[in-house]
Amino acid sequence: MSSKFLFEQQKYDPKILSHREELGERLIGNLMVNFMLPKDIPLVKEVVFKKDGFDIPGVHLLCYSSVVRNKSGAYEAREVGSDAIRVIGLYMSERQGGLLPLVRSDSRINRVGTIPSIIERTLACIHAVSLVCEDPAKCPNCGAPLFISKAGREVCSEICWTRRNNV
Ligand SMILES: [Zn+2]
Numbered sequence: 001m002s003s004k005f006l007f008e009q010q011k012y013d014p015k016i017l018s019h020r021e022e023l024g025e026r027l028i029g030n031l032m033v034n035f036m037l038p039k040d041i042p043l044v045k046e047v048v049f050k051k052d053g054f055d056i057p058g059v060h061l062l063c064y065s066s067v068v069r070n071k072s073g074a075y076e077a078r079e080v081g082s083d084a085i086r087v088i089g090l091y092m093s094e095r096q097g098g099l100l101p102l103v104r105s106d107s108r109i110n111r112v113g114t115i116p117s118i119i120e121r122t123l124a125c126i127h128a129v130s131l132v133c134e135d136p137a138k139c140p141n142c143g144a145p146l147f148i149s150k151a152g153r154e155v156c157s158e159i160c161w162t163r164r165n166n167v
Contacts, residue, residue: 007019007022007114007115007116008114008115008116009114010114010115011112011113011114012111012112012113012114012115012118014077014078014079014080014081014111015079015081017076019077019115020076020077020078020079021070021074021075021076021077022115023067023077023111023115023118023119024067024068024074024075024076024077025074025075026115026119027065027067027075027077027085027118027119027122028047028065028067028075030119030122030123031049031063031065031122031126034123034126036049036050036051036063036126037049037050038050039062044064045068046064046065046066046067046068046078047065047067047068047069047075048062048063048064048065049062049063049065050062051063051126051130051133054130054133054134055134055135056091056136056145058091058092058093058094059089059090059091059092059102059133059136059145060089060090060092060133061087061088061089061090061105061126061129061130061133062087062088062090063085063086063087063122063126064085064086064087064088065085066078066083066084066085066086066111077111081111083111084108084109084110084111085108085109085111085118085122085125086106086107086108086109087106087107087108087109087122087125087126087129088101088102088105088106088107088129089101089102089105089106089129089132089133089136090102090105091136091145091147091157093144093147093157093158095157095158095159096157096158096159100145100147100148100157101147101148102132102133102136102137102145102146102147102148103132103136103137103145103146103147103148103154104132104137105129105132105133105136106148107125107128107129109121109122109125137154139156139157139158139160141156141160141161142156142158142160144156144157144158144160145157
């Protein structure tokens with residue numbers, strides 16, 4: 001039985017180097033063919049992929065892969081088993097001067113089950129978050145995307161109520 005075949009059947013185990021490398025290489029390969037580009041983010045060691053081109057300027061999707069490059073240059077999933085792959089839709093608000101998480105666009109993929117199932121769930125998640133990025137929940141007053149505030153509320157990204165108060 002080849003090791004390739006075993007990876008189709010075996011549960012992913014973050015303690016085994018060959019599992020981490022197989023997941024890392026396969027995940028990065030799959031994300032690359034899905035029209036995403038790796039993006040360097042200062043202070044973030046894991047490989048992050050960015051997808052943009054959505055209708056609303058400033059909207060984009062990030063996938064935090066949980067994959068790093070190891071000393072030999074190979075991709076490797078992080079050893080900490082509890083680290084999840086994360087997919088999030090963001091909106092760059094000029095008015096707020098920062099990136100805001102779009103409503104219903106933040107998902108985590110736990111690295112459990114077989115390697116193919118982890119990749120399948122990641123791609124399904126990117127698809128679901130892409131749909132949110134295509135058509136995010138919008139403010140009923142001004143039509144700007146809604147984001148989740150630190151307090152967990154759905155808030156207008158262009159804080160339009162303050163402008164109304166200023167009129
Ligand atoms: Zn608004």
